[in-house]
Amino acid sequence: MNWQAVWSIYVFEMTRFFRTFVQSLISPVISTSLYFVVFGTAIGSRIQQVDGISYAAFIVPGLIMLSVMTQSLSNASFGIYFPKFMGTTYELLSAPVNFVEIVLGYVGAAATKALFIGLVILATSALFVDVQIAHPLAMLAFLVLTCLSFSLFGFIIGIWAGNFEQLQLIPLLVVTPLVFLGGAFYSISMLPPIWQSISFFNPVVYLISGFRWSFYGAADVPVGLSLFAIACFTAICLVIIGLIFKTGYKLKP
């Protein structure tokens, strides 16, 4: 393993993050605060409790997940799309590195940024509501796994995208709806039976449910199933990335 290379990519990417540190943090913090004002205070005051938790507190895990997933995707997809756009991938391809090292560097940095933002949102939430964390270690594990798996997914999008529109396409058309329909703002049990059944095909349901369990001990689906789902998603992304580098797809003619 060329760990020096992994570290170099990681540091280079993190430098880019800290260059735009304020923008990177301000926007998720403001949008989270807005969600709290709208859902927590305005609408939440009319919803008594969900699963025995105040509505404002109930949406905290969902809000964190929403930001972490979109941030992971955009960080990782942009992180590898940018060198492609600038033409600097020549350097990665001509260096003594293999794809595992490249992925570790880029995905590691993207996941770190998303994790950081997730923790900042958690801290922001604590200003608005009384956040309880029943299983802190499990909470952290879910958070890290989500950052990693969605960063892997973002990496794939970044390799695939041929222009900036395509870079936005999947996050906008697929991921945002899945997250909103994934129980970020409600419990699946509140849906009519037919929609409940449909929801179980949405992978995001498992992530949010597991994450919420780590806060409040209550879940829509068993925690084991949530872990299994996230493991599968990560594995699928890894296989696709392996194939990308093996075939040189969009990177190496």
Place this chain on the structure above:
Amino acid sequence: MAIVEIRDLQKTYAGGFEALKPLTLDIEEGEILALLGPNGAGKTTLISALCGLVSPTGGSATIGGHDVVDDYRAARRLIGLVPQEIALDQFSKVIDAVRFTRGLFGLPRDEARIEAILKDLSLWDKRDARIVTLSGGMKRRVLIAKALSHEPRVLFLDEPTAGVDVELRRDMWEIVAKLKEDGVTIILTTHYIEEAEAIADRVGVIDKGQLLLVEDKDALMSRMGSKELHISLRTAITEVPEVLAKYALELSDGGQLLVYSYDTQGEATGITALLADLAKAGLKMTDLQTKQSSLEEIFVSLVGESAA
């Protein structure tokens, strides 16, 4: 053993385009090899296949004895690549960009080394500048600094002076000469013949994916070179005298200059006979001059032959 050994290396793209026909070439350690050819000849494809930017579809190549595909780590550690296009992260600092490349090649940080490289390339004052603020010539220097950051033994320069001004081109040649002194092997592609003529030890000519020839530069020029003898006359003449007709002389400069073309490789150049006949014709000479044809003319005639 040659530091770069290329054996029947080949690249055919998915669409069937043969960018590189089976090509065999040895590059000796410490030499400067210039690959000449028109745009789209396959020069960049050859470099890309050696450096890992393109997967070869046939044949093999080794660098320092390491196969560029099977033993890519060891092979690539020896390589520095300066691409044709200015491809840089525009928002990073010069010094960060150079440190990044060194790390990517698996070498530990070495600030003294990086300082020396930046100073050599007149970039030290700009080390904390964002790349986007630099001029085109400076950006090209950054690309070279990056390629040198990991102390390569073989440096590939893809069109290093395309679109740069004369001053920077001279600087570039000096940099290349200095690297050669340090024992670095340099392979450069160019379509400026002047460049190959000025700095190369050997010249390879590529056209349509084929290596037409590779030869010592001086030998190439003398072998391929036809020469011209320029004879200046004291008094202008209106036409070449009948007695000199067999020499196919050209009259120019208002009738004061006779140009005689001859082949240095021919059995007899005919110069002695010509000079004797000139005296017989009663022409007085004021000056004699011989002219070697340039690489450019050689190149045009070679590529012309391959097209025919």
